[in-house]
Amino acid sequence: MTRRFSISLPDEVAAELDHVDNASAYIADAIRMRRRREATRGVLAGAGYQVTDEGVRRIRERVRTLEARRRASTEADRYEAGQE
C-alpha cells in the first residue's frame, strides 16, 4: 500500500531528484536508511556505547584489509585450480 504526499524540498535537495528515474522510490529508500541509522545508533547509545567516527574508521580499515586479503587468496586458489 502507498500514500500520496505533496512535499516541499530545498532547491539543492530537490535537484538530486532530477537525476533519478523514480523519485518516490528514492525518497522511500532514503527514509529507510535514516530509520536504520537511528535504530542502530539508538540501540548502541541505549546500551551505553559512545561510538566515535574514529573508532568506526579504524575497524573499517581492519575489516577491509582482511576482506581484500581473503579475495586475493580466493583468486589465487582459483588460478591454481585452473592451472591443474
Added chain:
Amino acid sequence: MNVRVVLDTSALLAYARLSGLAVGELVAMVEEDGGAALVGVPAASFLAAYAVLDKDERSLLVDLATKIDGVTTILPLLGADAVEVAELDARLGTAGLGHAIVEARRRGSLLATYTGSTVRWELPDGTVLDL
C-alpha cells in the same frame, strides 16, 4: 543473505557486558556502509551468551540481535549442522563457538571474536577479526 561479519559467543558477551567497544563499532560500520550487508548472530552463540548473562546484560544482547532490522540478524541453526556444531563446541570448549565457525565458513564471512587463537584452529587466519 549477505552476512559480512559473524559475532561469536565471546563478542556477544563483551557487547552485553560493556567490556569492549569493538562490537558496537563493527555494527555501526556495517550500518554506515549500507547495502544489504548484515552482522550475523548465530542462534547457538546467542543462546550460550544469554545463558550466562544477568538480566540487564540479557536485555542489551536481545536488543542488539532483534532491534536493528537490516543491520543485525539471528542466524538459525540448521538441523544438518547440529552435529558438527556440537562437536566443535565440545572440542573447543566454548558453548556457541561452533555455530559461529560453521556460519562464517559457509557464508565466507569474517568471524569477529575475542578468542582468535582458539578460532584459528578451525578457520584460516585471514577470516578472523580479533576484537
